[in-house]
Amino acid sequence: KAVIDRIIRVDHAGEFGANRIYAGQMAVLGRSSAGPVIQQMWNQEKDHLKKFNELMVAYRVRPTILLPFWNVAGFVLGAGSALLGKKGAMACTVAVEESISDHYNSQIRTLVEGDPEKYKELLQIIKQFRDDEREHHDIGLEHDAEAAPAYSVLKTAIQLGCKAAIFLSERI
Amino acid sequence: MAAAAAGSLRRAGWGLWRGRAVVRWQLSPPQRPLQASAVLRRVSDEHKKEPLASSSQQQFDSHPADHQPGQEPQGPDPSYTGQGSQESEDYESEEQLQHRILTAALEFVPEHGWTAEAIAEGAKALGLSAAAAGMFQSDGSQLILHFLSQCNTKLSELLEQEQKLVQQGEAEKKPIDQFLRDAVEARLRMVIPYLERWPQALSILLMPHNIPSSLSLLSSMIDDILHYAGDQSTDINWYTRRAVLTGIYNTTELVMMQDSSPDFEDTWRFLENRIADAMKMGDTANQVQSTGEAIVQGLMGAAVTIKNLTGLNQRR
Numbered sequence: 001k002a003v004i005d006r007i008i009r010v011d012h013a014g015e016f017g018a019n020r021i022y023a024g025q026m027a028v029l030g031r032s033s034a035g036p037v038i039q040q041m042w043n044q045e046k047d048h049l050k051k052f053n054e055l056m057v058a059y060r061v062r063p064t065i066l067l068p069f070w071n072v073a074g075f076v077l078g079a080g081s082a083l084l085g086k087k088g089a090m091a092c093t094v095a096v097e098e099s100i101s102d103h104y105n106s107q108i109r110t111l112v113e114g115d116p117e118k119y120k121e122l123l124q125i126i127k128q129f130r131d132d133e134r135e136h137h138d139i140g141l142e143h144d145a146e147a148a149p150a151y152s153v154l155k156t157a158i159q160l161g162c163k164a165a166i167f168l169s170e171r172i
Numbered sequence: 173m174a175a176a177a178a179g180s181l182r183r184a185g186w187g188l189w190r191g192r193a194v195v196r197w198q199l200s201p202p203q204r205p206l207q208a209s210a211v212l213r214r215v216s217d218e219h220k221k222e223p224l225a226s227s228s229q230q231q232f233d234s235h236p237a238d239h240q241p242g243q244e245p246q247g248p249d250p251s252y253t254g255q256g257s258q259e260s261e262d263y264e265s266e267e268q269l270q271h272r273i274l275t276a277a278l279e280f281v282p283e284h285g286w287t288a289e290a291i292a293e294g295a296k297a298l299g300l301s302a303a304a305a306g307m308f309q310s311d312g313s314q315l316i317l318h319f320l321s322q323c324n325t326k327l328s329e330l331l332e333q334e335q336k337l338v339q340q341g342e343a344e345k346k347p348i349d350q351f352l353r354d355a356v357e358a359r360l361r362m363v364i365p366y367l368e369r370w371p372q373a374l375s376i377l378l379m380p381h382n383i384p385s386s387l388s389l390l391s392s393m394i395d396d397i398l399h400y401a402g403d404q405s406t407d408i409n410w411y412t413r414r415a416v417l418t419g420i421y422n423t424t425e426l427v428m429m430q431d432s433s434p435d436f437e438d439t440w441r442f443l444e445n446r447i448a449d450a451m452k453m454g455d456t457a458n459q460v461q462s463t464g465e466a467i468v469q470g471l472m473g474a475a476v477t478i479k480n481l482t483g484l485n486q487r488r
Contacts, residue, residue, distance in 0.1 A: 012406065057404045060395070067407055 003114065004122070006170045007107050008061045011126070012052040013169035014100055016067060017074040018045045021096060024078020025089045034086045037143065041093070041136050048129055055122070064169040073165075077158070084149055090140040091148035095155040097137035099162035104130035273304060274318040278366075285369050286312035286376060313382045316373045317389065323362045324393045330358060331400040348401055349447050355397045356421055357440055360428055364436075371429055394418050416453070420446045 022042035029035060056063060064070075081092030104126050111119045111126070148154060264272075277294025284290040288305050290312065295304035308314045337343040346354065363370055377386040394417050403413060423446065428439040 053406045056406045060399060063406050063408075063410050065408070065411060 003110065004059060004119070005061050007111075007122075007126075008052065008055050008059055009064050010103075010166055010169045011107070011129075012049075012056055012061075013064045013067065013070055014103070014166070015045060015049040015052050017070045017165065018096065018100070019049055020071055020074025021078035021092065024075040024080070025082040025092070026078075027075075028079050028082035029086060029089055032086060034089060034143065037139065038089065041139065044132055044136070048132070051125060051129075055125070065172055066168060070165065070169075077161075081154070081158075084154075087144050087148035088154070090143045090145035091151050091154050092158060094137055094140035094145040095158035096162060097133045097140065099159050099166075101130050101133045101137060103162075103166055104133065270307060270314075271318070272298060273300070273307075274315055275322070277315055278319060281315070281366055281369055286316050286373050288312060291315055311376060311379070313376050313379070316376055317382070317385050319366070319373075320386070320389045323359060324389060324396070326362060327355070327359045327393065328396050331355060331396065335400055349451055351401050352397065352417065352420075352447050353440075353444055355401070356417075356424060356443055359393065359397075359421075360425060360439070363425070363428070367429065374425075390418065390421075394421065416450050420450060 025038050082089040273295050276297045277291045280290040280293040288310050292302040292305040338345050424443045427442045431439045
């Protein structure tokens with residue numbers, strides 16, 4: 001039960017953060033050529049968040065108390081990366097989505113090693129979401145993320161932040 | 173004969189101990205709610221429900237060690253095998269034994285307080301030696317925590333039953349303030365038989381080594397109440413609602429301890445007022461937010477107007 005708690009709490013926080021990141025990117029780049037692409041990815045994240053809200057109520061999981069913080073931090077990250085230009089925003093997307101898909105993969109591993117039959121529905125949902133995030137990652141690469149200024153520094157920094165966020169949201 | 177059976181039971185219990193770790197207080201043990209619900213389900217209709225201790229003892233009337241006066245020789249439901257391991261193997265786990273002793277000890281709390289003496293009396297009532305009280309901590313905290321855990325389980329079942337009735341259409345869904353009021357009142361009423369000794373219990377619960385357990389029991393109870401009330405928040409509201417309800421519960425408990433009105437009317441009225449305050453607070457917060465937004469829009473409009481008037485807005 002504790003494992004499921006953690007999984008749902010951190011995934012909920014992750015989708016919430018991703019939502020805010022895309023919101024920040026749209027605020028800056030909404031009227032540019034990248035607008036529609038970002039909007040479409042944002043819509044998918046909104047669906048993900050809705051699903052996790054339902055799961056959270058169904059499994060009676062406590063949300064992380066850091067949500068207000070992720071609210072602001074996500075928006076700032078999205079807007080900040082978008083200010084570096086379209087490629088900056090795509091680089092941020094690539095970094096975040098890569099972190100998230102790795103994270104989902106390790107959760108899938110945990111659940112499969114545990115009791116795949118019991119958690120069949122949850123496994124299906126996470127697998128589906130992991131595929132979606134992977135797709136976002138690829139879209140980011142397609143849109144010249146790697147040509148962004150200071151791409152490797154940016155990517156490492158963002159992924160470090162994601163790791164810290166995941167660690168904290170699982171526990172707090 | 174009862175003594176010999178008790179002796180064999182004790183030996184079996186001691187035997188199981190040798191391999192066991194130190195007593196762990198399990199806060200949400202899978203066994204305990206099962207046991208508690210088994211206890212409650214086995215109370216047959218002809219037995220009274222109050223006081224809590226003697227009603228939970230009814231389930232042991234098929235057990236050879238029990239020799240309460242006026243008991244039927246057979247249990248009310250011999251086909252029930254909720255604690256089948258007891259009947260078939262004559263073994264019980266350390267936890268089950270502790271559970272039984274503490275439940276029996278509750279009856280002696282009004283007289284002896286939440287102390288090791290009450291536990292010893294409980295052990296004696298089950299036919300065990302008073303030295304069995306040595307299993308527990310000497311300050312009686314385990315007895316109190318056991319009582320709290322039992323009350324919470326009872327409350328959960330009550331709320332679950334109510335929910336089933338509503339789902340089956342046999343009852344009306346209560347408005348949320350009424351629901352919270354009834355749930356808190358039901359939970360507080362369980363304390364009434366022990367009310368004289370309750371201040372002692374609360375002060376013991378405030379001791380540093382008890383705080384984690386008592387906080388955990390309190391928070392799971394509040395979470396239960398809000399869950400059955402239909403709370404579906406997944407943001408910071410989750411925390412604020414629980415904090416508010418915890419505050420209401422604690423203050424009402426304190427009021428109850430000083431209340432001398434008939435059937436604690438003053439307490440329930442206090443509770444009603446606090447819940448009404450909390451509901452109003454939610455509305456007020458919304459109103460403040462929408463007022464704030466309206467003000468911001470007004471200011472932005474004023475700023476644009478001024479820019480237009482002073483000609484700063486023109487681009488040439």
